[in-house]
Amino acid sequence: MMLNFYPGPSKIYPEVRTYMTDAYDEGMLGTPHRGEQFVQLSRATVGLIKRKLNIPEDYYIFFTSGATECWEILIQSLTKHKSSHIYNGSFGEKWFDYAKKLRPKSEGIAFDLNEAMPVEQLEISADTELICFTQNETSNGTQVSATTILNLHNRYRDTLIAVDATSSMAGLNLKIIKADIWFASVQKCFGLPPGLGVMACSPRAIFRAKQMAERGHYNSLVSIYEKMLNYQTTHTPNTLGIYLLRRVLEDRPFIKGIDQELIDRSTALYEFFAQFQDIQLLVENEEVRSRTVIALQASERLVDDIKKRALHHNIRIGNGYGAWQRNTFRIANFPAILDEEYEELKRFFLHYYA
Known part of the structure; x- marks a missing residue:
C-alpha cells in the first residue's frame, strides 16, 4: 500500500x-x-x-x-x-x-x-x-x-x-x-x-x-x-x-485534540529532519514554521533521488512548489495520516542515509 x-x-x-x-x-x-x-x-x-x-x-x-x-x-x-x-x-x-x-x-x-x-x-x-x-x-x-x-x-x-x-x-x-x-x-x-x-x-x-x-x-x-x-x-x-x-x-474528535496532536507531531518531525547534514529545514525561523506542511531543502540531485527512492518503497513525498520547486520536498502532517506511517517514513530516511 x-x-x-x-x-x-x-x-x-x-x-x-x-x-x-x-x-x-x-x-x-x-x-x-x-x-x-x-x-x-x-x-x-x-x-x-x-x-x-x-x-x-x-x-x-x-x-x-x-x-x-x-x-x-x-x-x-x-x-x-x-x-x-x-x-x-x-x-x-x-x-x-x-x-x-x-x-x-x-x-x-x-x-x-x-x-x-x-x-x-x-x-x-x-x-x-x-x-x-x-x-x-x-x-x-x-x-x-x-x-x-x-x-x-x-x-x-x-x-x-x-x-x-x-x-x-x-x-x-x-x-x-x-x-x-x-x-x-x-x-x-x-x-x-x-x-x-x-x-x-x-x-x-x-x-x-x-x-x-x-x-x-x-x-x-x-x-x-x-x-x-x-x-x-x-x-x-x-x-x-x-x-x-x-x-x-x-x-472525528473535536478540533482541540487534533490540533494538539498535529503540533506535537510537527515538533517531532522538525527535530527528526534537523539531524541530517545535507537536508535543511527551508524555514529557519521556528515562529513561522507551518505545523501541517513540513518543507525541506536539499540539492536538486538529492531531492530527486529521495523522491524516486521513496516511491520505490511505496512512499509518496510532496514535490517542491513555485520558487522552491526543484530544491525542496514537502511532507504533509495531516490528521488522516497515522503515527505509525510517520515511523515508517523515518525508517526510510534513516535507511537512506545508512
Whole structure:
C-alpha cells in the first residue's frame, strides 16, 4: 500500500470507502438537491462543521467547489475597487494575481519567508475593501500565527479580512472570530477526496455582500447566502462530498485534540529532519514554521533521488512548489495520516542515509 505524504490531495481516511458505499445504499447519490433528503444532509453537515471545528454560531457556512473558487467569489462579491494581499509564497501571490484580473487596482505586499507578517509596518490603503492572506502557505511551509492574526484584526478593525486556510482548517484550532472569512478545500486536513470547498463568513461579511448586492455571477456571495438560508446551494452541489464530510466529522474528535496532536507531531518531525547534514529545514525561523506542511531543502540531485527512492518503497513525498520547486520536498502532517506511517517514513530516511 502506498503511504501518502503529499500535501494535497493527500491521504483520505480509510473509512471513506465504507461511507461511499453507505451513500450509495442510502440513495444519497441520486437525490434531488432541492429535496428534503439533501436539505437534512446540508443542515446536519453545517452544524457539525461549526461544532467540531470551533466556528462561532453566528458565522455562515457555504459549500463551494474548492478554495480557488472562494478567491473569485470574495473578490467579485465584496470589493468594488480593490483588495490588499499580504503574501510570502505562491498561493498568496496567485490569489493576488487573480484579484488583479478582476480588480486591477488591487495591491500586493510581499514579506520574507523567515519573517512574521510585518503587521506594524503594513501600509494598507484606506480604500482597501478586503485584506487577504494565506494562513498556511502550502508552497513553502510557513504559517501566520494566531497572535499575528489578532494584531492584524486589531489594527484594521473596520476592514474585512479573508483567510485562505486550505492547509490548516480541520487540522488546527483556528481563532475564527479574528477574521471575517475563512475557507479551505477538503483534500488536506479534512482527509477527503478533492472537489469540495468550505467557507465560513461572519455576519459583517454577509452585511457587506448584501450592501454590494452583486448578482452578476452564478456564485455571487449574496445568492449563495440566500440559498443557504434553506440549506441549499445555487449550483448542483457535490452531494457525495458533503455526505462524506458529514460522516468524517461525526467520527472525528473535536478540533482541540487534533490540533494538539498535529503540533506535537510537527515538533517531532522538525527535530527528526534537523539531524541530517545535507537536508535543511527551508524555514529557519521556528515562529513561522507551518505545523501541517513540513518543507525541506536539499540539492536538486538529492531531492530527486529521495523522491524516486521513496516511491520505490511505496512512499509518496510532496514535490517542491513555485520558487522552491526543484530544491525542496514537502511532507504533509495531516490528521488522516497515522503515527505509525510517520515511523515508517523515518525508517526510510534513516535507511537512506545508512
